[in-house]
Amino acid sequence: MTVPTAAASAAGRVATEPQAALLSVGNLRVAFGGREVVKGISFDAYPGRCLAIVGESGSGKSVTARTLVGLTGAGSHVAADRIELDGLDLATRSERSWRAIRGRDIGFVLQDALVSLDQLRRVGDEVAEPLRVHHRGTRASRRSRAIELLEAVGVPEPSVKARQRPYELSGGLRQRALIASAIALDPRVLIADEPTTALDVTVQAQVLDLLAESKSRGTAIIMISHDLSVVARLADEVAVMREGEIVEHGPVDEVLYRPVHEYTKALLDAIPSEHTRGTRLVRGTSAPRRTRRPIDADRPLLSARHLSKVYRGPDRVDRTVVDDVSFELFAGETLGIVGESGSGKTTTAGIALALIPPTAGEVDLDGSAWTSLTPGRRRPIRKRIGVVYQDPLSSFDPRWTVGRILVDALAKGKRPPSSRAEARDRVVRLLEQVGLTAQHLEDAPLRLSGGQRQRVAIARALAPEPEVLVCDEPVSALDVSIQAQVLDLLTDLQDELGVSYLFISHDLGVIHHMSDRILVMKDGRVVESGDADAVFRNPQHPYTQRLLTALPRLARA
Amino acid sequence: MTAIALPYRAALRLRPATVVSVLVVAVLVVALIAPGLLTTRDPNAIDLQSTLLSPSWSHWFGTDDAGRDLYTRVVYGTRESFGIGLGATALAMVIAIVLGFVAGLARGFVDTVLSRILDVAFAFPVLLLALLLIAIRGPSLGTVIVAVGIGSAPGYARMVRGQVLHVRQAGYIQASHALGHTRWAVIRQHLFPNAMRPLVAMMTLGIGQSIVWASGLAFLGLGVAPPSPEWGALLDAGRAAITTSPWLEILPGLVIVVATLALTSLGRTLQHRLEGAAR
Numbered sequence: 001m002t003v004p005t006a007a008a009s010a011a012g013r014v015a016t017e018p019q020a021a022l023l024s025v026g027n028l029r030v031a032f033g034g035r036e037v038v039k040g041i042s043f044d045a046y047p048g049r050c051l052a053i054v055g056e057s058g059s060g061k062s063v064t065a066r067t068l069v070g071l072t073g074a075g076s077h078v079a080a081d082r083i084e085l086d087g088l089d090l091a092t093r094s095e096r097s098w099r100a101i102r103g104r105d106i107g108f109v110l111q112d113a114l115v116s117l118d119q120l121r122r123v124g125d126e127v128a129e130p131l132r133v134h135h136r137g138t139r140a141s142r143r144s145r146a147i148e149l150l151e152a153v154g155v156p157e158p159s160v161k162a163r164q165r166p167y168e169l170s171g172g173l174r175q176r177a178l179i180a181s182a183i184a185l186d187p188r189v190l191i192a193d194e195p196t197t198a199l200d201v202t203v204q205a206q207v208l209d210l211l212a213e214s215k216s217r218g219t220a221i222i223m224i225s226h227d228l229s230v231v232a233r234l235a236d237e238v239a240v241m242r243e244g245e246i247v248e249h250g251p252v253d254e255v256l257y258r259p260v261h262e263y264t265k266a267l268l269d270a271i272p273s274e275h276t277r278g279t280r281l282v283r284g285t286s287a288p289r290r291t292r293r294p295i296d297a298d299r300p301l302l303s304a305r306h307l308s309k310v311y312r313g314p315d316r317v318d319r320t321v322v323d324d325v326s327f328e329l330f331a332g333e334t335l336g337i338v339g340e341s342g343s344g345k346t347t348t349a350g351i352a353l354a355l356i357p358p359t360a361g362e363v364d365l366d367g368s369a370w371t372s373l374t375p376g377r378r379r380p381i382r383k384r385i386g387v388v389y390q391d392p393l394s395s396f397d398p399r400w401t402v403g404r405i406l407v408d409a410l411a412k413g414k415r416p417p418s419s420r421a422e423a424r425d426r427v428v429r430l431l432e433q434v435g436l437t438a439q440h441l442e443d444a445p446l447r448l449s450g451g452q453r454q455r456v457a458i459a460r461a462l463a464p465e466p467e468v469l470v471c472d473e474p475v476s477a478l479d480v481s482i483q484a485q486v487l488d489l490l491t492d493l494q495d496e497l498g499v500s501y502l503f504i505s506h507d508l509g510v511i512h513h514m515s516d517r518i519l520v521m522k523d524g525r526v527v528e529s530g531d532a533d534a535v536f537r538n539p540q541h542p543y544t545q546r547l548l549t550a551l552p553r554l555a556r557a
Numbered sequence: 558m559t560a561i562a563l564p565y566r567a568a569l570r571l572r573p574a575t576v577v578s579v580l581v582v583a584v585l586v587v588a589l590i591a592p593g594l595l596t597t598r599d600p601n602a603i604d605l606q607s608t609l610l611s612p613s614w615s616h617w618f619g620t621d622d623a624g625r626d627l628y629t630r631v632v633y634g635t636r637e638s639f640g641i642g643l644g645a646t647a648l649a650m651v652i653a654i655v656l657g658f659v660a661g662l663a664r665g666f667v668d669t670v671l672s673r674i675l676d677v678a679f680a681f682p683v684l685l686l687a688l689l690l691i692a693i694r695g696p697s698l699g700t701v702i703v704a705v706g707i708g709s710a711p712g713y714a715r716m717v718r719g720q721v722l723h724v725r726q727a728g729y730i731q732a733s734h735a736l737g738h739t740r741w742a743v744i745r746q747h748l749f750p751n752a753m754r755p756l757v758a759m760m761t762l763g764i765g766q767s768i769v770w771a772s773g774l775a776f777l778g779l780g781v782a783p784p785s786p787e788w789g790a791l792l793d794a795g796r797a798a799i800t801t802s803p804w805l806e807i808l809p810g811l812v813i814v815v816a817t818l819a820l821t822s823l824g825r826t827l828q829h830r831l832e833g834a835a836r
Contacts, residue, residue, distance in 0.1 A: 355734060380737075383736075387735045389728055394728035395729050395732045396728075396732075397733075397747050397751065399751065408736070409736055412737045
């Protein structure tokens with residue numbers, strides 16, 4: 001298969017003449033145990049066009065997708081005036097008759113290919129599964145068809161890959177195998193639930209091209225996504241969902257570039273990019289950043305020299321995860337490290353924190369030895385460097401309350417509180433600093449929302465009053481509007497406290513929004529570094545160029 | 558991507574099986590602490606006028622060959638059976654926690670050696686080990702406890718090691734190190750309590766299991782010897798009259814089954830709840 005070019009995907013987007021809707025949904029309502037999560041939505045899907053349903057977690061978009069393939073789940077109650085596939089009523093189907101339609105008329109691509117593919121079966125068998133279920137062809141013909149399908153979705157060496165198991169394939173290849181399986185019977189409608197969310201940017205671009213090609217062959221695609229910039233690349237029509245309702249619905253250019261509804265506007269504003277640098281992301285607070293503390297370029301707080309880390313695998317083969325990485329982080333500065341999965345950015349963060357011993361090289365903290373010290377000598381100066389992790393839930397002991405977590409962190413800080421009352425006062429002040437209140441003191445982190453948890457994680461990191469904060473994918477698990485709040489919080493805190501950030505992310509928009517200077521990492525090496533604007537506007541290294549071309553983005557009017 | 562989270566309270570709803578289990582365990586606890594509340598008779602009172610009576614209003618479970626009231630003996634036997642169950646499980650846990658933590662924390666060579674030893678011990682039948690110990694020390698309450706305890710320790714030890722390895726991966730362990738806590742403080746504050754969480758439920762399961770093993774040993778005449786009213790010993794004593802007075806076997810046997818079922822069911826409920834809370 002030839003990889004479709006950008007021109008090809010653009011051609012597929014040309015508005016076709018309105019014809020009869022292939023899939024038509026009217027006043028769809030879904031409730032779980034009396035709680036309505038989809039509250040009467042209507043939409044149509046047309047052949048050769050892509051409808052994107054966009055929303056944040058809890059908006060009901062995934063439930064909608066599952067309902068369209070009759071997999072709403074146990075305990076659900078579905079009601080609709082109309083769910084029709086080419087005039088055929090689907091609303092009153094039994095599970096048995098659903099099975100005849102699923103795969104044949106409606107294909108379904110799920111977000112996580114690793115859990116959606118059976119780990120114990122060969123990839124080829126998984127791809128051919130719809131053929132087997134719908135009794136198409138003989139075993140041998142199905143096998144060769146599976147290889148053809150894998151080839152069609154751009155899997156290299158398809159006959160080899162067909163014999164492998166899903167866990168032996170990379171994330172991108174698995175996602176393509178899943179798409180191959182979904183299009184095996186050439187369904188007229190393809191429903192893709194967050195098809196690229198778990199993927200790196202370059203792989204994401206390939207998967208989107210693949211879907212665009214399927215669209216240009218006449219498939220009606222319904223894509224569910226939280227990411228408006230991904231949507232911009234494929235969709236012809238966008239429906240924005242919020243709390244079970246469609247708040248805005250229209251052609252992609254209208255919705256993304258001339259939004260009418262406040263929520264859509266807020267969502268679009270919340271997306272960090274090169275245009276949002278120095279501004280706040282949360283709508284209504286669009287005041288420029290407060291005066292920023294100057295960066296002290298004579299005082300490197302962290303200076304890493306020739307770091308490398310080699311792991312020996314179970315097969316006794318050495319793998320170099322970090323290879324000759326050097327950088328300096330100045331006082332008051334944000335240094336972004338960007339790279340795809342497996343680029344070594346998290347290991348680099350671990351070394352900077354002196355939690356992972358480097359195989360070679362060293363990091364100094366404010367001009368004195370840091371990683372080369374013994375753990376005992378390092379402990380008293382740990383308070384100068386803090387960390388915020390990606391997964392805010394697993395980074396809290398499930399038995400501890402928010403108050404206890406923060407008191408513990410204060411006690412390890414530069415000024416340990418001398419009394420209980422003082423500790424409480426300072427914990428409350430910390431909570432207020434990160435936008436929470438004293439009422440969260442007794443909560444277990446488990447009971448907080450994702451955004452609140454990440455605020456607690458930031459409060460804990462700030463409690464010892466560090467000069468350096470290592471942020472390892474701090475917003476990657478959050479919805480875009482929550483991400484905007486947390487990023488705003490981080491920039492505010494930098495202005496207020498003058499803390500330096502070593503900011504790690506796979507998201508180029510987030511990195512550009514936050515960073516003064518950046519390092520681009522690939523396969524453990526720094527391939528490009530420099531001023532953030534300069535690198536983004538004029539990338540020198542082919543890899544950086546490739547990353548930036550692959551990046552779906554919204555052209556700002 | 559949108560998972561529908563169950564309301565927190567839904568997990569806490571009481572199932573009828575749980576209610577019954579709690580009631581059974583409550584009765585057993587009363588029998589353990591104050592058997593006099595459940596029966597007015599003396600478990601060792603011999604009455605040769607009324608031997609081998611079948612169950613009736615005056616003797617709920619009938620009487621044995623010495624005319625002793627079987628119900629009363631079962632009630633008083635709770636203390637011995639439970640004593641063995643608790644003692645053996647506690648011993649197994651202590652051994653398991655020490656070995657499991659050493660293996661899980663040391664990793665590397667120490668872990669490999671300990672794990673292999675545990676694998677071998679795990680494959681060694683508990684009954685055989687018990688027979689060996691009893692052959693050396695002679696049957697007694699203490700020997701049974703030690704035998705069952707040591708016998709069931711390897712299984713728990715492997716579980717503790719797995720827990721330690723699992724919990725030490727957790728983000729909060731790293732976060733605690735990043736705050737500057739010492740290794741020991743991290744183990745004490747986070748690793749130990751979190752690794753121990755599932756063991757509470759496992760202990761409940763283990764007590765039931767130990768009671769069954771101890772009864773088995775007693776039935777073979779290798780456990781606590783008659784005239785002790787330990788449940789297994791009751792089975793052993795009743796064996797001679799099994800054709801004429803089957804209740805001597807059936808009723809104590811049922812008590813063992815019901816008690817073990819209740820403990821196991823309770824253990825499972827606890828296990829599910831703790832797992833739910835840990836998520």
